[in-house]
Every structure is written in structure tokens, then in C-alpha cells.
């Protein structure tokens with residue numbers, strides 16, 4: 449049964465009060481979302497403070513992989529709150545078990561796990577480790593990349609003129625960016641596969657001209673999330689992995705959003721047949737509390753001596769216990785498989801819509817990491833950020849909750865429901881988007 453229920457004008461009277469308080473007392477730095485004030489959430493539904501119920505296509509921001517407030521997770525958190533919550537770097541009953549679990553479910557070369565609390569901490573830690581282990585200073589990341597908002601993580605980001613970086617420079621030195629295979633808008637004006645991976649040829653040229661050849665690591669998201677769910681070709685990823693191996697450069701994969709079933713496999717890199725040396729995890733690792741992890745090879749991890757890296761909340765007992773239970777649920781309930789199945793259904797629906805609507809330029813899906821790229825028309829491909837915003841606003845009025853448009857040009861709708869979503873629920877969401885596209889076309 450689809451549980452959408454809108455009973456007030458939107459936003460409702462109580463939501464308006466909270467929105468006013470937020471406007472008055474909070475900075476405007478956060479992304480500008482539709483005015484849903486969350487009171488309660490379960491599975492793939494969100495109830496606001498006025499009692500309206502929305503179907504959630506956001507999962508927070510790709511966090512609630514097992515669905516909001518999964519009863520078993522809630523019980524673990526509740527029980528642990530009675531015992532101990534935070535004990536800093538002292539060992540607790542769950543942190544080492546979570547580390548062991550992460551080592552067990554990742555490829556054999558990844559044999560140690562460092563538990564932290566945010567995604568940005570993991571990318572920062574990965575770069576620190578890479579520099580310390582290799583004794584080299586340069587790091588290559590990609591145009592369009594997003595690796596977090598702290599200084600190091602932000603400096604890895606791939607759109608300097610974007611709102612998240614403009615005005616915040618100078619950035620950390622030694623970081624170099626290369627073009628990512630954004631095939632819908634190929635920076636070289638070519639098409640895959642006839643391009644013969646021109647972007648990769650350019651990568652080699654860039655290494656020659658823009659680096660000193662003192663490269664510690666290459667870091668990339670498995671698919672670029674913030675840039676608009678851009679999925680690289682498999683052969684590009686494989687070439688990148690081979691290049692790192694051949695040049696003795698560490699490969700860091702940032703799967704803060706691509707892991708724990710989101711892409712239809714437990715880890716996103718499984719789609720590409722590659723293995724990183726360091727793996728950044730977050731978001732869906734707990735589906736709830738702030739937990740993240742850097743999983744890596746002990747030859748790299750072990751260069752750190754006591755006191756070199758830790759974090760106040762990292763590995764706290766409650767978060768570690770929640771993450772352990774979350775992973776158990778993802779595996780037991782076959783949520784990666786469900787993401788693949790429902791993702792396929794949605795991809796089919798949106799591809800049909802793409803045929804019908806001139807403003808739907810591109811549809812990209814990997815499991816339940818989906819994206820719809822809105823354009824003025826298919827020939828010019830001119831980005832249509834205002835149209836994307838209009839879709840989010842109109843969908844909201846019909847009870848479908850989507851995050852504000854993302855993407856290199858702010859014109860991409862992100863489709864990322866919790867992985868427990870059923871096909872009939874996905875269908876209801878697709879129907880709403882279809883209606884909205886018809887209206888605005």
C-alpha cells in the first residue's frame with residue numbers, strides 16, 4: 449500500500465513556524481530544500497509536523513538504506529543508550545566487531561578498518577595516510593568530484609567555481625584535478641566507446657604537465673554523486689586502476705554514498721571489477737547515526753603510530769552497534785538485490801519518459817542511485833536548473849519528497865529512495881514525476 453497523504457496546504461501551519469525559526473536563527477549555508485519539517489519517518493515515508501505523509505526519494509541524503517527507523521535498528525540504539533554511548537578511543541564492545549565485519553565483507557587486500565564519524569573525515573584520513581605511506585605529496589582527483597566540506601576534502605572537490613568552494617580558497621596545495629568521463633557532456637565532444645577513452649589519454653598528458661610526478665594517490669567516487677550521479681564507463685575505471693597499479697600510486701575509492709547496497713551491489717566498485725587500496729565509507733553504513741569508516745590495506749594503515757589519527761565520536765559504541773546491525777539487515781533482507789530490481793524498474797519507466805519529454809535529457813541509474821538530467825531541449829542540451837527545481841516543488845505538492853536539484857549545473861533530479869522501497873511505491877513516485885513532466889512540458 450502506498451501511504452502518501454497530504455491533508456493541509458503546503459507548507460502546513462506548523463511547518464511554517466519551524467521554517468520561520470530556521471530562517472531567523474540558522475545560517476543560510478545549508479542546501480535549499482522544500483519546506484518539509486520532519487517529525488517522524490519510517491521505511492520510505494516521512495511525516496511532517498502537520499501530519500502530511502510524503503513518499504521519500506531522498507533517504508535523507510542517501511543515508512537511510514534500510515529505511516527510516518528500522519525497528520531492529522531502533523531497538524539496538526535504544527538498548528545501547530542505556531549502557532554506554534561514547535568512550536572516545538577506549539575500546540568498546542562494538543567498534544572492533546564493526547572493523548572486523550568491514551574487513552570480512554570487503555576484498556581480501558582490505559584488512560583493517562578505521563571507524564570515524566563523517567564521510568569528510570574518511571577522505572581526509574585517506575589522503576593523510578597516502579602521503580605518509582608513500583612519502584609523496586601530490587593527489588589527483590576529478591572534475592565534478594565531491595569528497596566533503598572540510599578543507600582537505602573540499603580541496604579535492606572538482607568544481608572550484610561552485611557554491612561549495614567559490615570564495616574559500618586558497619586550497620590545499622599539491623591537489624590536481626583531471627577530467628571525469630561525464631559522457632553525456634563529454635568535455636572532448638566525443639562519444640563512448642568510439643572516443644577510445646580520450647579523457648584517459650588526457651589524464652596521462654595531465655600527469656606529465658600538471659604534476660611533478662610525485663603522486664601519492666588518485667581519489668575518485670565510484671560514481672560521481674553531487675555532480676549528478678555520473679557513472680563512468682567500466683573500461684575507464686579499469687584503466688584507472690591499472691594505471692595506479694603500474695605507477696605504484698594508491699587508488700582511493702570514495703564510496704561514502706555508493707556502498708551498502710545503494711547501487712544494486714553491496715559495494716559500487718563491484719560493478720567495475722576493481723579493488724581500491726583505500727575505501728571510504730559513510731552514510732548508508734549505519735542508515736542512522738553519524739558513522740563512517742576508512743577500510744584499507746594494513747601495509748598502509750600501519751604507518752600510523754598511536755595518536756596520529758582519531759576522532760572524538762569515531763567508533764562510539766552506539767554508532768558502531770547501529771552500523772553492525774544495519775549491515776546485518778542489508779545482507780539478510782537482500783537489500784542490494786532489491787535496489788537492483790526496483791532500480792531496473794525505475795530506469796525502464798524513466799527511459800520511456802525520456803522518449804516522450806523533450807526536457808528530460810538524460811537518465812542514469814545504478815541500482816537506486818538514480819538521476820534525471822533536465823535540459824531546455826535535447827539538441828542543445830542546455831541545462832535547465834529552474835525546470836529541475838520546478839519538478840521538485842511540484843512533486844512535493846503531490847506528496848513526493850526529493851532533494852533539491854544537484855549536478856554540475858544544478859539541473860539534475862536525484863532519485864534515491866531507501867532500498868526497502870517496493871515496486872508499487874516506486875511506481876507511485878514515477879507516476880508523480882511523469883505527471884509533473886507532462887504539466888511542465
Ligand SMILES: Cc1ncc(COP(=O)(O)O)c(C=O)c1O
Nearest residue numbers: 566567568594595596673704705
Ligand atoms: C562521495 C562523498 N564523499 C564524501 C562526502 C562527505 O560526507 P559527510 O557529509 O558525511 O562529511 C559525501 C557527502 O555527501 C559524499 O557524497
